[in-house]
Amino acid sequence: MFGVDELGMDLGTSTLHMVVRGKGIVLSEPAYVAYDRQTRDVVAVGEQARRMYGRTPAGLVVERPLRDGRIRSFDLLSKMLRYFMRKVVGKRAAFRPRILLALPGGMAPSERQTLVDVMVDAGVRSVVPVDESVASAIGAGMRIDQPYGRMNIDVGGGRTNVSVFSFGHQIVWDILDVGGDKFDDAIIDYLRKKHNLLIGSRTAEELKINIGAARMRGTKLTMDACGRSLVSGLPRAVTVSSEEMIEALDEALRDMLIALHRIIERTPPELASDIFDEGITLSGGGAQLYGLDEVLSDQLKIRTTLADEPALCVAHGLSALIDDPDRYENIDLVSGSRSDRNVRD
Ligand SMILES: Nc1ncnc2c1ncn2[C@@H]1O[C@H](COP(=O)(O)OP(=O)(O)OP(=O)(O)O)[C@@H](O)[C@H]1O
Ligand SMILES: [Mg+2]
Numbered sequence: 001m002f003g004v005d006e007l008g009m010d011l012g013t014s015t016l017h018m019v020v021r022g023k024g025i026v027l028s029e030p031a032y033v034a035y036d037r038q039t040r041d042v043v044a045v046g047e048q049a050r051r052m053y054g055r056t057p058a059g060l061v062v063e064r065p066l067r068d069g070r071i072r073s074f075d076l077l078s079k080m081l082r083y084f085m086r087k088v089v090g091k092r093a094a095f096r097p098r099i100l101l102a103l104p105g106g107m108a109p110s111e112r113q114t115l116v117d118v119m120v121d122a123g124v125r126s127v128v129p130v131d132e133s134v135a136s137a138i139g140a141g142m143r144i145d146q147p148y149g150r151m152n153i154d155v156g157g158g159r160t161n162v163s164v165f166s167f168g169h170q171i172v173w174d175i176l177d178v179g180g181d182k183f184d185d186a187i188i189d190y191l192r193k194k195h196n197l198l199i200g201s202r203t204a205e206e207l208k209i210n211i212g213a214a215r216m217r218g219t220k221l222t223m224d225a226c227g228r229s230l231v232s233g234l235p236r237a238v239t240v241s242s243e244e245m246i247e248a249l250d251e252a253l254r255d256m257l258i259a260l261h262r263i264i265e266r267t268p269p270e271l272a273s274d275i276f277d278e279g280i281t282l283s284g285g286g287a288q289l290y291g292l293d294e295v296l297s298d299q300l301k302i303r304t305t306l307a308d309e310p311a312l313c314v315a316h317g318l319s320a321l322i323d324d325p326d327r328y329e330n331i332d333l334v335s336g337s338r339s340d341r342n343v344r345d
Helices: 047-052 074-089 109-121 132-139 180-195 201-211 242-266 269-278 292-300 310-323 339-344
Strands: 006-011 015-020 024-030 033-036 042-045 060-063 098-103 126-131 150-155 160-166 169-176 222-229 235-241 280-283 304-306
Touching: 006 074, 006 310, 015 074, 015 310, 024 047, 024 074, 024 310, 033 047, 033 074, 042 047, 042 074, 047 060, 074 109, 098 109, 098 132, 098 310, 109 126, 126 132, 132 150, 132 160, 132 169, 132 280, 132 310, 150 269, 160 242, 160 269, 169 242, 180 201, 180 235, 180 242, 201 222, 201 235, 201 242, 235 242, 242 292, 280 292, 280 310, 292 304
Parallel strands: 006 098, 098 126, 150 280, 280 304
Antiparallel strands: 006 015, 015 024, 033 042, 033 060, 150 160, 160 169, 222 235
């Protein structure tokens, strides 16, 4: 199906990964763009733009063109994609690759089409869309083409994709409005309320990664969080503990569990029984929150295992699909129109 000029792209809302046939992952960069507010000229993309986040000079803005599973700016998205394409493909105008594109879950068909147009504009010959959840499950090493029920939960930055597969089809799926960003927001909220401290989202993310926890850690960890005191208006540092993180994340995790319960309830009994036997596979960068796998195992009463390199599962899945298409020919890359979800819900 694919020739040498074939690429894969995991267009995540936090991180973008690109893969090349036979070469695996060749690029992983934050999906950030820095631009001049007046001229809208792009001044930095990817890692460089992310480093500027929250500390830009006046007149410059750093944004994520995709957030909460939505395209926030087509113009910026298009500029970002052009930049990354050029980085991987080079400037050769004649070289127009075909691309296997993992689309953020929950995207409306019209938005998907626009995204395809943006990609073609950025220099690709044609676009083969694949659901992020399908690529993620393949990259997590799940055999989703077998006659058994298999469940994958991909906790991304913006959203959590939940899918039950059997015979290569997605039988039950949903997209939850919770992910790494929501965890960061919950930490910001918590520090504001509990310590009268306003922190930025990068600090919140650092807290989450370094001392964040869904359940008690073996040893209590602490970290200093710097921000602005809401009382004095001056910079201040507060020592925060991992136990406080559990409190901060409690509500977001509870919402996630309620939604997961509902999806399992909607799963046909035979498939639910397979999932019970086989367990749930957890992928996505956000799934690395300390103790999340154990909390899900406990609360859902189904053994839940974190995949290897969770943040790279979608990219590895795309790589596998490009390198060995015959092996996956029985898998539906895109499930029925996702717009039916809006009707049902
Ligand atoms: N060790 C860690 N502990 C907790 N969260 C983490 C860790 N490492 C990364 N994350 C979080 O993972 C999230 C990014 O995950 P991922 O790269 O899968 O998202 P994405 O694919 O870009 O987003 P989406 O799939 O929603 O479009 C971020 O919120 C990041 O803070
Ligand atoms: Mg993702």
